[in-house]
Amino acid sequence: MMKLLKNGKVYLLDRKKFVKSDVLISGKIIKKIAENISEKSAEEYDCTGLHIFPGFVDMHCHLRDPGFTSKEDIESGSLSAAKGGFTSVCCMPNTKPAIDNISTINYVSRKARDVGKTKIFVIGAMSKGIEGKEIANIGSMVKGGVVAISDDGNCIQDTNLTLNVMRYASTFNIPIIVHPEDYSLSGKGQVNYGFMSTKLGLEGIPSLSEEMIVSREIMLAEVTNSHVHLAHLSTKRAVKMVRRAKADGINVTAEVTPHHLILTEKACDGLDTNTKMKPPLRTEEDRQALIEGLLDGTIDAVATDHAPHLDYEKELEFPKAPFGIIGFESAFPVIYTKLIKTGVMNLEQLIEKMVINPAKIINKDLGKIQEGAKADLNAIDLNESFIFTKDEILSKSKNSPFIGEKFFGKIKMTICDGKFTWKE
Amino acid sequence: MINKINLTGRCLFDLDDYSPAEIETIFETTKVMKKIIQRDYKKVPTLNGKTVCTLFFEDSTRTRISFELAAKRLSADVISFAKKGSSLKKGETLQDTIYTLDAMGIDLYIIRHESPGAPALVNRYTGKPVLNAGDGPHAHPTQALLDMFSIWEKKDSLKGLKIVIVGDILHSRVVRSNLIGMKKMGAKVIVCGPRTLMPPKVDDVYGVIPEYDLNKAVQNADVIMALRMQLERQEQGLFPSLGEYSKYYGLNNRVMKYAKNDVLIMHPGPMNRGVEILPEVADSEHSIIIAQVTNGVAVRMALLFLILGGKIGREVK
Numbered sequence: 248m249m250k251l252l253k254n255g256k257v258y259l260l261d262r263k264k265f266v267k268s269d270v271l272i273s274g275k276i277i278k279k280i281a282e283n284i285s286e287k288s289a290e291e292y293d294c295t296g297l298h299i300f301p302g303f304v305d306m307h308c309h310l311r312d313p314g315f316t317s318k319e320d321i322e323s324g325s326l327s328a329a330k331g332g333f334t335s336v337c338c339m340p341n342t343k344p345a346i347d348n349i350s351t352i353n354y355v356s357r358k359a360r361d362v363g364k365t366k367i368f369v370i371g372a373m374s375k376g377i378e379g380k381e382i383a384n385i386g387s388m389v390k391g392g393v394v395a396i397s398d399d400g401n402c403i404q405d406t407n408l409t410l411n412v413m414r415y416a417s418t419f420n421i422p423i424i425v426h427p428e429d430y431s432l433s434g435k436g437q438v439n440y441g442f443m444s445t446k447l448g449l450e451g452i453p454s455l456s457e458e459m460i461v462s463r464e465i466m467l468a469e470v471t472n473s474h475v476h477l478a479h480l481s482t483k484r485a486v487k488m489v490r491r492a493k494a495d496g497i498n499v500t501a502e503v504t505p506h507h508l509i510l511t512e513k514a515c516d517g518l519d520t521n522t523k524m525k526p527p528l529r530t531e532e533d534r535q536a537l538i539e540g541l542l543d544g545t546i547d548a549v550a551t552d553h554a555p556h557l558d559y560e561k562e563l564e565f566p567k568a569p570f571g572i573i574g575f576e577s578a579f580p581v582i583y584t585k586l587i588k589t590g591v592m593n594l595e596q597l598i599e600k601m602v603i604n605p606a607k608i609i610n611k612d613l614g615k616i617q618e619g620a621k622a623d624l625n626a627i628d629l630n631e632s633f634i635f636t637k638d639e640i641l642s643k644s645k646n647s648p649f650i651g652e653k654f655f656g657k658i659k660m661t662i663c664d665g666k667f668t669w670k671e
Numbered sequence: 672m673i674n675k676i677n678l679t680g681r682c683l684f685d686l687d688d689y690s691p692a693e694i695e696t697i698f699e700t701t702k703v704m705k706k707i708i709q710r711d712y713k714k715v716p717t718l719n720g721k722t723v724c725t726l727f728f729e730d731s732t733r734t735r736i737s738f739e740l741a742a743k744r745l746s747a748d749v750i751s752f753a754k755k756g757s758s759l760k761k762g763e764t765l766q767d768t769i770y771t772l773d774a775m776g777i778d779l780y781i782i783r784h785e786s787p788g789a790p791a792l793v794n795r796y797t798g799k800p801v802l803n804a805g806d807g808p809h810a811h812p813t814q815a816l817l818d819m820f821s822i823w824e825k826k827d828s829l830k831g832l833k834i835v836i837v838g839d840i841l842h843s844r845v846v847r848s849n850l851i852g853m854k855k856m857g858a859k860v861i862v863c864g865p866r867t868l869m870p871p872k873v874d875d876v877y878g879v880i881p882e883y884d885l886n887k888a889v890q891n892a893d894v895i896m897a898l899r900m901q902l903e904r905q906e907q908g909l910f911p912s913l914g915e916y917s918k919y920y921g922l923n924n925r926v927m928k929y930a931k932n933d934v935l936i937m938h939p940g941p942m943n944r945g946v947e948i949l950p951e952v953a954d955s956e957h958s959i960i961i962a963q964v965t966n967g968v969a970v971r972m973a974l975l976f977l978i979l980g981g982k983i984g985r986e987v988k
Binding site: 440441442444445446447448449451518559562563564565566567 | 764765766784785788789791792806808809844847870871873875876
């Protein structure tokens with residue numbers, strides 16, 4: 248049966264703004280967008296007061312499947328993503344086994360299709376077993392449908408290997424996503440090297456650890472003429488380096504997470520392990536630079552880096568707890584409440600960062616609310632506030648520093664390929 | 672006269688939660704406790720029936736013995752947990768270990784642990800008062816209290832004193848707690864050591880001045896505290912050799928000339944004689960290093976007494 252979304256404020260791609268319209272969905276496709284559609288055979292949904300966005304695209308998440316399905320699996324991850332308004336997510340390959348071969352790619356893709364809640368695009372490994380020793384079978388993985396390659400949290404330290412991966416990958420015209428971290432500098436660091444590492448007596452992760460690799464990858468991208476995407480930037484100098492690289496015409500893109508845009512190292516003061524992440528939360532100066540970079544186009548995308556860990560894993564002494572936090576269900580409300588409602592950015596800019604640019608980076612035709620396009624969208628009540636509670640999180644893991652906070656921007660429904668994947 | 676500020680049931684994670692008046696209360700009580708341990712019969716029945724558990728996840732001699740002696744001198748029952756030979760070796764988490772112990776009826780925990788924040792976790796798991804006996808490089812508040820008491824006892828107050836702490840500031844929990852406490856009590860503190868052993872933003876975090884030249888740092892100092900230099904730091908490439916360290920940051924008679932005539936020399940121990948401090952200084956009339964150890968027991972008695980609700984004036988006379 249067709250679906251008719253009535254009276255919503257719809258983001259029209261061709262006009263690049265929200266316009267009061269009706270949207271008629273037939274099967275997987277948006278059949279019609281007009282001011283007043285009347286279609287008797289369609290089921291009507293009143294969207295009065297709601298904003299209809301193109302479905303969000305998360306280019307960096309961890310679904311933990313295969314290997315760590317107690318933390319998350321493709322089904323729970325998809326549901327969580329759908330509740331957050333996402334219709335497409337890209338999962339990182341640091342699973343067990345690592346996603347470095349066709350059979351694992353097929354496993355994820357098949358399971359994603361069976362669940363059918365969110366489009367899941369697979370990111371393949373750069374090195375075999377994400378061990379940083381040998382180049383992975385990138386050509387085969389590209390043929391198998393991966394949208395990018397990355398060793399993510401296992402940043403390849405060997406510069407020559409990285410150079411060869413980039414040279415080789417450029418043959419297949421695929422972006423290389425890098426988690427920039429020089430392990431000799433970050434060592435056993437737990438929080439940002441600076442005020443908080445001194446105050447808490449924890450080992451620090453210096454900004455330099457990120458910046459050394461950002462600098463290296465920019466040079467390698469230039470030399471190899473490949474597309475390097477820098478994941479979750481966190482420092483002022485890294486933003487500056489990417490800005491300069493872009494001005495020099497180097498094919499570099501970058502992302503930032505909602506938590507690095509909102510929180511600073513001060514959040515770690517109570518030693519809540521839900522503030523422990525990589526890269527660590529940095530200073531206010533860094534945070535401001537990230538916002539500036541996001542607004543001036545240096546940073547292309549906002550990605551969640553959704554990293555589920557169970558309570559018992561996080562409820563340990565700070566140095567023993569794993570790094571990372573979940574992000575699907577808080578991403579939009581956090582950005583909307585803290586950056587849009589406060590006038591730092593607007594909804595159109597958010598769509599660029601959470602839909603248009605990530606789709607462009609992974610070379611997928613996504614996120615277009617227009618006639619004939621795939622019906623991937625969500626409807627949000629921007630005025631409705633809610634408390635972000637553990638009980639309502641659909642991810643198997645609840646490791647979020649935002650629990651207990653009040654946010655605006657309630658996601659009322661998500662439609663992926665014409666089907667409701669989340670509906671309040 | 673003891674200022675009657677009630678500290679019953681409180682935890683001591685670090686000194687930032689304690690006001691100057693509360694610290695004065697601890698000092699005044701320590702004075703009384705010190706008299707007890709100087710008697711022939713060194714025991715009072717104050718904490719009879721209370722059970723104190725020491726949880727030492729890291730090796731320690733003086734701190735553990737000092738705490739246990741303090742508890743015993745107040746007649747508390749003491750249970751000692753050591754990581755070695757415990758169920759932690761079998762993979763039990765800190766949380767489960769603490770739940771097991773707590774089920775046995777403990778009134779107060781004393782914990783040393785390699786992870787910053789571990790004492791707060793123990794308090795969260797049990798709801799009982801917890802004394803931090805050192806959590807990683809984060810804090811060692813009872814050591815800071817005994818250091819401060821040792822100065823207070825000699826100088827009547829810390830207000831306006833120039834205190835220099837020299838050594839591995841980066842990895843020292845003793846320094847972190849001392850900086851909070853000494854600043855709170857009105858001292859002017861200078862930290863001194865090579866740049867590789869100086870924590871970032873130390874001036875922003877603690878409002879203290881970092882100085883890299885020891886001769887300059889100790890000019891007109893009232894107190895100089897040397898810290899233990901670990902060979903491990905040399906292996907980590909943080910300084911080239913103990914010899915070179917000693918040359919630039921060791922306390923010797925030549926350096927002492929810059930300080931005040933009545934300067935106090937301190938060291939939290941154990942000392943590397945000939946490295947951070949030369950015998951000529953460690954054993955000089957200025958040294959109060961041995962007094963620090965004695966004061967450690969008295970300070971810990973005072974804390975246990977105050978936190979476990981001992982009555983002033985009746986049992987302690």
